[in-house]
Amino acid sequence: MATASQTFWVVRRGHRAEEYEDAFASDDAAGRYAVADGATESCFAGLWARLLAEGFVRAAGAGVAPDPFSPSLAALQEQWCTALSGRRLSWYSEPAIERGAFATFLGLTVWEHEERGGEGEKGRGGDPAADRYSLVSPSPPLPLSHSTLPLSPSSLPRAYRWAAMAVGDACLFHTRDEALLQAFPLERAAQFDNVPKLVGSRMSAEALLGRRRRWSDGTGRAGDRLWMMTDALAQWCLGENEAGPGPWSALVSLLTAPRPAERFASWIEELRDSGRLKNDDVTLLAISLEAN
Amino acid sequence: MAYTAEISRSNPTCFLFLVDQSGSMAERFAGQANKSKAEGVADAINRLLQTLVLRCAKGDYILDRYLIGVIGYGGEIGLGFPGETLSGEVLQPVSRIGNFPLRIEERVKRVEDGAGGLVEQRVKFPIWFDPLAQGKTPMCAALQAAHEILTDFVGRYPQCFPPIVINISDGAATDGDPVPAAAALRGLASRDGNVLLFNVHVSIHGLQPILFPTAEGSLPDGYARLLFRISSELPPAMLRQAQILDMPVKEAARGFAFNADLASVIMFLDIGTRVVTRD
Numbered sequence: 153m154a155t156a157s158q159t160f161w162v163v164r165r166g167h168r169a170e171e172y173e174d175a176f177a178s179d180d181a182a183g184r185y186a187v188a189d190g191a192t193e194s195c196f197a198g199l200w201a202r203l204l205a206e207g208f209v210r211a212a213g214a215g216v217a218p219d220p221f222s223p224s225l226a227a228l229q230e231q232w233c234t235a236l237s238g239r240r241l242s243w244y245s246e247p248a249i250e251r252g253a254f255a256t257f258l259g260l261t262v263w264e265h266e267e268r269g270g271e272g273e274k275g276r277g278g279d280p281a282a283d284r285y286s287l288v289s290p291s292p293p294l295p296l297s298h299s300t301l302p303l304s305p306s307s308l309p310r311a312y313r314w315a316a317m318a319v320g321d322a323c324l325f326h327t328r329d330e331a332l333l334q335a336f337p338l339e340r341a342a343q344f345d346n347v348p349k350l351v352g353s354r355m356s357a358e359a360l361l362g363r364r365r366r367w368s369d370g371t372g373r374a375g376d377r378l379w380m381m382t383d384a385l386a387q388w389c390l391g392e393n394e395a396g397p398g399p400w401s402a403l404v405s406l407l408t409a410p411r412p413a414e415r416f417a418s419w420i421e422e423l424r425d426s427g428r429l430k431n432d433d434v435t436l437l438a439i440s441l442e443a444n
Numbered sequence: 445m446a447y448t449a450e451i452s453r454s455n456p457t458c459f460l461f462l463v464d465q466s467g468s469m470a471e472r473f474a475g476q477a478n479k480s481k482a483e484g485v486a487d488a489i490n491r492l493l494q495t496l497v498l499r500c501a502k503g504d505y506i507l508d509r510y511l512i513g514v515i516g517y518g519g520e521i522g523l524g525f526p527g528e529t530l531s532g533e534v535l536q537p538v539s540r541i542g543n544f545p546l547r548i549e550e551r552v553k554r555v556e557d558g559a560g561g562l563v564e565q566r567v568k569f570p571i572w573f574d575p576l577a578q579g580k581t582p583m584c585a586a587l588q589a590a591h592e593i594l595t596d597f598v599g600r601y602p603q604c605f606p607p608i609v610i611n612i613s614d615g616a617a618t619d620g621d622p623v624p625a626a627a628a629l630r631g632l633a634s635r636d637g638n639v640l641l642f643n644v645h646v647s648i649h650g651l652q653p654i655l656f657p658t659a660e661g662s663l664p665d666g667y668a669r670l671l672f673r674i675s676s677e678l679p680p681a682m683l684r685q686a687q688i689l690d691m692p693v694k695e696a697a698r699g700f701a702f703n704a705d706l707a708s709v710i711m712f713l714d715i716g717t718r719v720v721t722r723d
Contacts, residue, residue, distance in 0.1 A: 166454030244497050245503055
């Protein structure tokens, strides 16, 4: 297995587990991961977030489609509508369903990368990774904008590439030795507000394909970690990172705690008590790039 | 910072409506032809309640982020909603309000057809209040009753986002000067700030609607100016949300509407991720 992942989630304080409106999905074998966050102010948003996250991860076999959503967004939207059909609607659900559900979304693909001299960092032709890469990349792919991690075949027994797409404020952090290498799509705690870009269950593909989407990619090596999380925890992490040594060692210690899920839940409660973490659903997907 | 408390099921806030149901409300309403002020008042509160419910609708249920109460003042002070299902406590959870309107009417709304024209669309319009016009206008007594109810509320929820009182009236109090009672009400506070008192003036003057003014100079008469003076300023946190929504609200604007729809003020509350679909 090239990547290994652990997922943690805690529902907003005062809410029941079934009211959790974030979502996550992961497939280590395919190297596909997603988190989504249903917008507070929309109906059946948890269902929509789940459809988005699971739809993205399931699309691993979709081959060379240039975009993870353009072929499947309509199908996911259809699924959302179908799931709600036949319900007896009250006066207050009708307009909300007509408007649709909304969610932020972050999708990630990670694959092993075999360094080959002379092809640059984006070996495309004949590279089996190219197909997987293209799933989350516009076509033609963006140039690698984050060249802070030069790959050196001799020092990297295993090299990885990742590509991510985001709509809104769910974030991906790439860390090495408990230092932040890359943050995407937001890079500072002050950038968070309550009007993130959203994917709508009734939004046209054109609207989504417009300026809402953000892309990024990067290279990594065995031992690196990728953290995907929804906005409340992401904002806290960036704030901690700006203030000092960062949150990364605290996060790493959770992964190896005896009962990680319980430890995570109590840690989140402590942060909420201290007033440093917004009371919101929290989801964390921790991915480690393995040496073997 | 004040007015930043979370508004949630575990830390709810409160909306208290004071509804003028006095005899003068039978007069013609300038806002719309062939309508009495009482009808204007009923429309205003029904629309405000609808907006409050819709902001908490989560699909097939309503999240109880706030309690809602009503004090009617006309012949006498009437505490609570009309109708049997909502009788009992003056303050009721928003889910109960949403689930028990008196009835649901169908109204016709004109919406853009996407090709430059307008089409008529049938929409459901829940009714909690019917027009009522009888007796005098004991606004001072209504403000005092509100003070009592909210003293209890902030005692129960000391960390709450401060309660919002919305007084819908033609401004002609008959039981004295409402200024001191209004000041006492605005003096109540949770740890997050003082109670906000907003006013909707339903007037016979056919001026253009005025929303969130910063000064009383443009207002047509003493009643309007009085209601402006007893209105709270919109706190900075609400101004910021107005900006996010592209609503033109200036600093020092008051929570005051002259023959205008105040429902947008409910949109200025931050209750979580907003759906703003512009790019």
